[in-house]
Amino acid sequence: MTYIEADVKDVLLCFPHQPDSCPRVHRFSVLKFMMYAFMLVTIFMTVFGNLLVIITISHFKQLHSPTNLIILSLALVDCMMGCLVMPFTMVRWVEGCWFLGDFLCQIHSSLDMTISIASILHLCLVSVDRYVAICEPLQYRMKVTNSKIAVCLATIWLFSLSFGFGIVLSKVNALGLDTVVTPCVGYCALTFNKEWSVIGSLLNFFIPGTIMSCLYLKIFCVARKQAKVMSERTAVVKPCETSHSSEQRERKAAKTLGIVMGFFLLCWLPFFMANLIDPFLNFMTPVDVFDALIWLAYFNSMCNPLIYGFFYPRFQRAFKIIISRYVLRLSDANNLIL
Structure with missing residues (x-):
């Protein structure tokens, strides 16, 4: 037996009885255990955190506002990511194989793209809502209503479904990638040619991301001006305390907006940069690097409840009531006020 034959026999295949099967990834057992443990914790926190937001907003009528309707839909999107997409992506990355067939691969890829686009567009809609609320407060209730938000959310869902499933199924x-990418049995990954990598990245990240950045920058400038006006009006009465409170408000506004944009860019920018550049580099990005960037993007779905839900005092009180009354079964939970 030659050395070449020995090497071929030593290669683990996703489907050993099929000659055109993809090779299975070799990983140490400890590494596989650590990867599964980390990703399972991420999935659990994503599902649990977003479910808590969904239950809280649905349960308390005081939280039924246009802004919270967006947060509710965002939590639903991110919860679907944790339930329908992340578990299958986890197995595919760790094992290096897709075991569920070509049809389910297409469904998974379509859902992955659809939910990712919907999540980003929801975050963009949140920034528009906050812009109107802070920069045009007197017209907010007239411009932003539950019915208008419902139309915007329906449009986001329709666009995301059309783009995600349309791209994958068509x-x-x-x-033009037949000679570049030769998929084998057990392979399931979305590969974009140069044209669609540019179109997809622009429509689904760079344009919404630019809108978010511009709006949040404008919000910060307006909030800063409002804080200065308020401090000037009351400076005659308590000059020292007013100056200190004004500085606190400015720092809090900068911190909040910095966290919002920081997490968004940290999670999504690396993936979309790789997705945009990789076709022009003849797909030289290693598979593990791409999968790691995908999971970094998924991490945003876990962080969204922390940023857009748990961050606000009214949500915090609502969470305490939900957990105390229905999870811990505490009798004094009925005395808590939202």
Whole structure:
């Protein structure tokens, strides 16, 4: 037996009885255990955190506002990410194989793209809502109503579904890649040609991200001006205390907006930069690097409840009531006030 034959026999395949099967990834057992443990914790926190937001907003009528309707829909999107997408992506990354067939691969890829786009567009809609609320407060109730928000959310869902499933099922993203990418049995990954990598990245990240950045920058400037006006009006009465409170408000506004944009860019920018550049580099990005960037993007779905839900005092009180009354079964939970 030659050395070449020995090497071929030593290669683990996703489907050993199929000659055109993809090779299985070799990983140490300790590494596989650590990867599964980390990703399972991420999935659990994503599902639990977003479910808590959904239950809280649905349960308390005081939270039924246009802003919270967006947060509710965002939590639903991120919860779907944790339930329908992340578990299957986890197995595919760790094992290096897709075991569920080509049809379910297409469904998974479509859902992955659809939910990712919907999550980003929801965050963009949140920034628009906050902009109107802070920069045009007198017109907010007239401009932003539950019915208008419902139309915007329906449009986001329709666009995300059309784009995600349309791209995958039509396979326009893979036109001209037959000689570059040769998928084997057990392979399940979205590969974009140069045209669609640019179109997809612009429509689904760079344009919404630019809108968010501009709006939050404007919000910060307006909030800073409002804080200065308030401090000037009351400076005659308590000059020292007013100056200190004004500085606190400015720092809090900067901190909040910095956290919002920081997490968004940290999670999504690396993936979309790689997705945009990789086709022009002849797909030289290692598979593990791409999968790591995908999970960094998924991490945003886990952080969204922390940023857009748990961050606000009214939500915190609502969470305490929900957990105390229905999880811990505490009798004094009925005395808590939202």
